[in-house]
Amino acid sequence: MKKFINNVDDFLKESLSGFGKAHSDIIKVNFEPNFISRKTKTKEGKVSLISGGGSGHEPMHGGFVGHGMLDAACPGFVFSAPTPDQMQAAAEHVDSGAGVLFIVKNYSGDIMNFQMGAEMYSGKNDSIITNDDVAVEDSTFTTGRRGVAATVLVEKIVGSLAENGGSLEECKKLGEKVNKNSGTMGVAFTSCTVPAAGKPTFDIGNDEMEFGVGIHGEPGRKREKIQPSKKIVNNMLEAILDDLKLQKNEKTLLFINGMGGTPLTELYLVYDDACEILKSKGIEITRSLVGNYCTSLEMQGASVTLLKCDEEILKNWDAPVHTAAMRWGM
Amino acid sequence: MSVSFLISQAKNIQIVIDENAAEIEALDQNIGDGDHIFNVQRGLKLVVELENDIKNLPLQKGLNMIAMKVLSGIGGSSGALFGTFFMSMAKTPDLDKNIDFNKACEMVITGINAMKERGKADIGEKTMMDVLIPVSEKLNELKSSNADMKEGLSEIIKIAEDRMLSTKDMLATKGRASFLGERAKGHIDPGARSSQLIIDTICKSLINK
Numbered sequence: 001m002k003k004f005i006n007n008v009d010d011f012l013k014e015s016l017s018g019f020g021k022a023h024s025d026i027i028k029v030n031f032e033p034n035f036i037s038r039k040t041k042t043k044e045g046k047v048s049l050i051s052g053g054g055s056g057h058e059p060m061h062g063g064f065v066g067h068g069m070l071d072a073a074c075p076g077f078v079f080s081a082p083t084p085d086q087m088q089a090a091a092e093h094v095d096s097g098a099g100v101l102f103i104v105k106n107y108s109g110d111i112m113n114f115q116m117g118a119e120m121y122s123g124k125n126d127s128i129i130t131n132d133d134v135a136v137e138d139s140t141f142t143t144g145r146r147g148v149a150a151t152v153l154v155e156k157i158v159g160s161l162a163e164n165g166g167s168l169e170e171c172k173k174l175g176e177k178v179n180k181n182s183g184t185m186g187v188a189f190t191s192c193t194v195p196a197a198g199k200p201t202f203d204i205g206n207d208e209m210e211f212g213v214g215i216h217g218e219p220g221r222k223r224e225k226i227q228p229s230k231k232i233v234n235n236m237l238e239a240i241l242d243d244l245k246l247q248k249n250e251k252t253l254l255f256i257n258g259m260g261g262t263p264l265t266e267l268y269l270v271y272d273d274a275c276e277i278l279k280s281k282g283i284e285i286t287r288s289l290v291g292n293y294c295t296s297l298e299m300q301g302a303s304v305t306l307l308k309c310d311e312e313i314l315k316n317w318d319a320p321v322h323t324a325a326m327r328w329g330m
Numbered sequence: 331m332s333v334s335f336l337i338s339q340a341k342n343i344q345i346v347i348d349e350n351a352a353e354i355e356a357l358d359q360n361i362g363d364g365d366h367i368f369n370v371q372r373g374l375k376l377v378v379e380l381e382n383d384i385k386n387l388p389l390q391k392g393l394n395m396i397a398m399k400v401l402s403g404i405g406g407s408s409g410a411l412f413g414t415f416f417m418s419m420a421k422t423p424d425l426d427k428n429i430d431f432n433k434a435c436e437m438v439i440t441g442i443n444a445m446k447e448r449g450k451a452d453i454g455e456k457t458m459m460d461v462l463i464p465v466s467e468k469l470n471e472l473k474s475s476n477a478d479m480k481e482g483l484s485e486i487i488k489i490a491e492d493r494m495l496s497t498k499d500m501l502a503t504k505g506r507a508s509f510l511g512e513r514a515k516g517h518i519d520p521g522a523r524s525s526q527l528i529i530d531t532i533c534k535s536l537i538n539k
Contacts, residue, residue, distance in 0.1 A: 033402065054365075054405075080365045080406035084413075085398075112410035112448055116401070196368045201359055219361065 001198045023324040026066045035090035036062040037072040042096040047162040051103040054079040060294045063325030069159035079216045081109030087117025099124035099168040105147030106131040128175040132184045134243040135212030135220045149257040149294040149305045150182035160319035183240040186303035188213035233273040236304045248282040255305035260295035331429040333392035344374040346531045358520040366520045369408040376403045393420035418444035435473040442466040456500040458521035461493045483533040494526035
């Protein structure tokens with residue numbers, strides 16, 4: 001294993017400490033229990049959004065804490081769900097009285113720990129579960145579909161509504177709409193190495209790819225020989241379009257997400273392929289996002305997410321955001 | 331049952347889990363994301379480290395402290411499930427009285443029921459519940475009978491092992507439509523394996539007492 005590590009046990013603590021120092025203008029890192037919150041207090045009457053999950057997906061979720069997005073994020077150990085006391089402490093810290101909305105990816109560990117955290121928190125709260133991955137219906141770690149890259153879009157879009165005074169019920173409703181309107185499909189070329197494990201999570205041949213991979217390197221639909229990008233992207237899009245049942249001329253947001261080890265150069269090539277394919281099917285791309293947002297450590301690969309957009313979604317997508325990983329309009 | 335009994339069991343389990351860590355990790359990497367063994371090892375370490383703080387405490391208090399430690403220190407599914415297990419055990423009535431075998435059975439059954447509720451998993455879903463639920467059912471049977479305790483424990487060892495092995499072909503028989511379902515076939519569930527090792531260790535230590 002070749003990584004920037006001093007001591008495996010200090011890996012998360014040191015990374016969080018660096019994150020806190022690098023973005024001290026936006027966020028604050030609290031240790032034991034670990035959570036990242038905005039530097040400023042939640043304004044009165046604003047619904048607080050809290051997300052979290054295992055670490056190793058950076059910038060998700062800590063990189064999305066800030067104006068127009070999350071109020072707090074709870075990082076677990078690498079690829080392990082955070083613990084209920086983190087969610088409870090984060091909620092107590094950020095809730096300004098308008099309630100807390102937990103945004104949870106559909107993984108069993110996350111669901112259980114967030115549920116317990118919500119039970120332990122005495123204030124008003126509710127949760128949305130994201131499950132945008134069209135690759136598998138049931139994985140060994142979920143019941144139903146996995147929650148992956150579209151979680152980024154949910155956090156951005158609901159974050160804007162919360163910032164502009166949306167109620168807990170309205171925020172939940174919009175989040176569920178964004179989740180329902182999106183589909184994601186991922187492909188991996190290489191594995192990733194969890195620091196505590198010290199060796200790659202799975203073996204994969206030099207000429208192979210895992211089609212439908214999850215964000216922890218867990219298996220997807222099938223193992224295949226690698227193909228030209230256009231072919232891969234076409235297969236990914238077909239799986240998504242099949243699921244979303246998009247109509248001709250429908251407006252979409254196209255999100256090409258890197259898994260951590262694939263350069264932006266390739267991600268833009270993927271974007272180009274996706275544009276061409278979607279154009280041939282008469283589907284309109286009205287917004288775009290390209291980059292490493294929901295990663296799997298150093299895994300090489302990418303996921304494609306399509307989000308069906310209406311006016312409400314577009315308006316909240318365009319609204320100003322200022323976080324460590326996403327910033328526009330301010 | 332007492333707090334020191336729990337600590338000494340945790341120490342025994344720690345040795346067995348460490349011996350089998352590579353196997354469990356490999357099982358998890360075949361079908362999962364590979365964090366299970368680290369979570370179990372971290373949890374055991376935390377419980378063993380609690381020894382000096384809790385060894386003289388009454389059982390209910392000790393169990394609650396173990397529950398909070400496990401809940402806040404492990405993470406993942408294992409943390410939530412094992413935390414729930416200890417928290418619910420602590421809620422069993424009359425823990426301030428002498429804990430005999432029947433009472434201990436009742437505690438474990440209460441704990442496993444709560445895990446089932448928390449994880450919303452039942453038998454046949456390729457999880458640790460495939461081992462724990464049948465064990466809990468057997469404990470319930472033993473509790474209300476006058477059967478020989480050691481014989482009963484030997485039966486539990488056998489049940490846990492059979493049920494752990496039965497997870498191997500489970501996804502295929504359940505007919506899940508996904509390709510992953512087919513691909514997971516032939517691998518024992520890592521949570522079922524670690525649970526079986528824990529049960530095996532506790533039962534053997536009680537039989538040999």
